[in-house]
Amino acid sequence: MNALAAIGRFTLGGVYHLGRCGVFLCTMLAVISHAWRRFALVVRQLYFAGVMTLLITLVAGLFVGMVLSLQGYYTLVNYGGESALGLLVALSLTRELGPVLAAVLFTGRAGSAITAEIGLMKATDQLAAMEMMATDPVARVVVPRFVAGVLAVPILTLLFNVVGVLGGYYVGTVQLGVDSGVYWASMQNGVDVFEDIGNGIIKSFVFGFVVSWIMVFEGCDTEPTAEGISRATTRTVVVGSLSVLGLDYILTALMYGGIS
Amino acid sequence: MSNTATGGRKIELWVGVLVLGGLLSLGFLAFEVGNFDNARVRDGYRVYADFQNIGGLTLRAPVAVAGVRIGQVTGITLSRDSFNARVELTIARRYDNLPVDSSASIFTKGLLGAQYVGLEPGFDEELLGDGDEIEFTNSSVVLEQLIGELLFSKAEEAAE
Missing domain, CATH: 1.20.5 (Single alpha-helices involved in coiled-coils or other helix-helix interfaces)
Incomplete structure (x- = not known):
């Protein structure tokens, strides 16, 4: 009987959580225009979320591109196909790895920080104090962070892709001896501006939206205790990263999966 | 600010x-x-060509005249009544002066490379337009068939 109740409690808890998450998105979107009215706040958050994530994104992108090139070369060279190395690196980055890894890194670096920040604001009653002063905390605190996240992830993705392609170029041509012209030519022949790069950008916007939504929601939904903040931060990273990976599969299946 | x-x-x-x-x-x-060329090519004009066998031709394969890429393959379907492969070629608008009696062949880049459609311009005054069909086509060379024929003819020679 107890086990049955536990299952029920677990399910109801999940449904409540999901419901609050949805309602929260609606309240946030209702006041989203504040982001444009006070754009300076967004710029400030863009600094904390975007610029602070820049270094880790660039370093990660460089190494991912280099590893892709190295590993791709060892597979391709068996079939005499090392001339397609540039295509392999560029397609993997623009279609999948760039959007996914940039979003996951953003979740770990900026998402967790913002969840903890909002959570602490809530725990120390700063949000309640704002409401007392007739300032909507959602419009003043949440919306700028959310909008900054949605804008930052695509920018970081683009930078990740570029650095990755250049890293792959360095390893492929300088170290493994693929001709540099062949590297660029195979890339330019195979990469489509809209089909590959455009879809990658759409993906990164979707990921940015979901990750930012999760990070601000978990922050506002925090139990106002020290333990609650730590749990909310963990949940942002876990749920955020998993949703990015899961959504990536769905988006890939929708964009490229159809047999045409 | x-x-x-x-x-x-x-x-x-x-x-x-x-x-x-x-x-x-x-x-x-x-x-x-x-490459913006791909996007530019996509809003070109379409012509159709029927092939008996397209071999390994795929979507987005290049269409070339004299080795210069002028368009790409945008559709491959099987014709219901003739069982021929019907290939839709999209050609960039600035190459709109191909004669109507041009012929299309499927070639392979290198011995085992990717396949592409090569066009050989004809001599007619009339030009190919949107929705036209290329009548003269050569199917792709299937390597296995070629080897098979070679072996067969060698065996016949040996029998004589």
Whole structure:
């Protein structure tokens, strides 16, 4: 009987959580225009979320591109196909790895920080104090962070892709001896501006939206205790990263999966 | 925008760097990594060609005249009554002067490379337009068939 109740409690808890998450998105979107009215706040958050994530994104992108090139070369060279190395690196980055890894890194670096920040604001009653002063905390605190996240992830993705392609170029041509012209030519022949790069950008916007939504929601939904903040931060990273990976599969299946 | 609102010049500067970096990356990806030719080709005009066998021809394979890429394969279907492969070729608009009696063949780049459609311009005054059909086609050379025929003829020679 107890086990049955536990299952029920677990399910109801999940449904409540999901419901609050949805309602929260609606309240946030209702006041989203504040982001444009006070754009300076967004710029400030863009600094904390975007610029602070820049270094880790660039370093990660460089190494991912280099590893892709190295590993791709060892597979391709068996079939005499090392001339397609540039295509392999560029397609993997623009279609999948760039959007996914940039979003996951953003979740770990900026998402967790913002969840903890909002959570602490809530725990120390700063949000309640704002409401007392007739300032909507959602419009003043949440919306700028959310909008900054949605804008930052695509920018970081683009930078990740570029650095990755250049890293792959360095390893492929300088170290493994693929001709540099062949590297660029195979890339330019195979990469489509809209089909590959455009879809990658759409993906990164979707990921940015979901990750930012999760990070601000978990922050506002925090139990106002020290333990609650730590749990909310963990949940942002876990749920955020998993949703990015899961959504990536769905988006890939929708964009490229159809047999045409 | 006042300095106090965003929290100082340093923040504004760095966000500017971030956004500019993003835009430059977009430009780099679009022009250096990707190729706008593909997009330009896509709004070209369409012609059709029936082949008995297209071998390994795939969508987005290049269409070339004298080795110069002028378009791409945008559709491959099987004709219901003749069981021929019907290939839709999209050709860039600036190459709109192909004669109507041009012929299409499927070639292979190198011995085992990717396949592409090669067009051989004809001599007619009339030009190919949107929706026209190329009548003269040569199917792709299937390597296995070629080897099979070679072995067969060798065996016949030996029997004589």
